[in-house]
Amino acid sequence: MSRGADLELASVTKSYSGTVAVDRISIRIPAGTYCCLLGPSGCGKSSTLRMIAGHEEISDGDIVIGNRVVNGEPPVKRGTAMMFQSYALFPHLSVRDNVAFSLKMRGASKADRHKRADEMLELVAMTPYADRLPAQLSGGQQQRVALARSLVTDPVILLLDEPLSALDPFLRIRMRAELKRFQRELGITFIHVTHGQEEAMALADLAVVMNHGKIEQAGTPQEIFDRPATEFVAKFMGGHNVIDLGGKRVTVRADKVALGADETAMPTVHTRGGTVTSVEYQGYTVVVTLAGDDQQELLAIVPERTFFASPVEPGARAAIGWDSRDIHELAASA
Structure with a gap:
């Protein structure tokens, strides 16, 4: 498994038809950090995540992963992987084939991609469910499969778009502890979008509070809670x-x-x-x-x-x- 990579956003801006969604934000996220982007709906956090992933083009500025400016690179070349809010599992594929799907798209042999998928399923304690369909799994189990699928390509940065929002409160607490454990064990950078203050406080090494497309404050959860920079x-x-x-x-x-x-x-x-x-x-x-x-x-x-x-x-x-x-x-x- 690759280790994490530094991520730097340098005056990154995103405009949609003249409306500024992300307004010249700059921040450096060190390798191996669990970073939470949080703020109210419309603050720019999801647009920021999609620009890092390469699913949205930036309007201005630079995104640097490791020592590479990746502005024009497609998602598959960036060393990032995305875990979506809905998990986006293929209902007709087994758990193993869901996890292996991106490797199939890259031309890996069936034996190689299944071997790698089984390694990821073992990591997230889902080996006994490898032959099941997603509909036969609980919400927490589906999330583990989605996580395994995101990690199977060996990313240096994992991007998580509100991954806990579909879970009930009890399971959400349990799964956020697992996410933190996985991040520590893997040593890669996690960037996690959430609107939940409690979630960010529990998970983040670095919390970034956004409002109207700008960064209001970035720091440890303790710094932000104990010494908020602004009234917002x-x-x-x-x-x-x-x-x-x-x-x-x-x-x-x-x-x-x-x-x-x-x-x-x-x-x-x-x-x-x-x-x-x-x-x-x-x-x-x-x-x-x-x-x-x-x-x-x-x-x-x-x-x-x-x-x-x-x-x-x-x-x-x-x-x-x-x-x-x-x-x-x-x-x-x-």
Whole structure:
């Protein structure tokens, strides 16, 4: 199995009939990185993935894989492979023949392509299902077959287009752990498009948050969650209060605030009051939302034991408080 390759996007732009979908983005993704591109629908993440794959022509800029500018190269020459959201398995072919299909298109002998397909099926623990049809498999099993098919050509970069979106929540959690394990074992670069913040946080070494065709912030999940660069990133990632404080826009993580019934009784330096609009019990924690007196939404994530020692209900008066050390100042959006 080949190891990963560095990927660099240099001022890459994509326009459709005058509408800019990707706007001069530049980023370097080191070999062997699990990178998640995330953002809301229409932010440009899928267009970026398709340009890397060679399924979309770039309008301007360069895509560099390893030491090669690949702008004009077809997908088969780039050393990339794509795993699609729908898995796109051929219903009339066996699991083994689905995995081997791209090798057949490249002219490999039946014996060679089946040998290679069987190696990939062993990797994803699907050997017992080699002779079955896709319709005889569960959603998680189909995903493993799609992954094996993507890896059979020995790519240096695997591109994944929302590969977990069709799975139920329990299976999604299990399969994302498997994706991370496969990426570590193979050592190749994974670039994974998702609109799920939790998914990106769980998987990524490098998370790239996009908005309106631009990169708002790139960094480790911890950096992005703990120190969002812009108000958009803070709101998109969730779990933050965005507050006007002394003429500045700041964030305070919702798990860093205290919750009380009255602003004057809060033991913290900074406070905001409001009316409780919702209380959501989530097991270890309780999420309390307030409509602030200044019309801003306020959020507190409180340990279960702390909340039930002094609970509040929707419609009640409450306040949140925080210390100066928990304030993070925001920059303007990209």
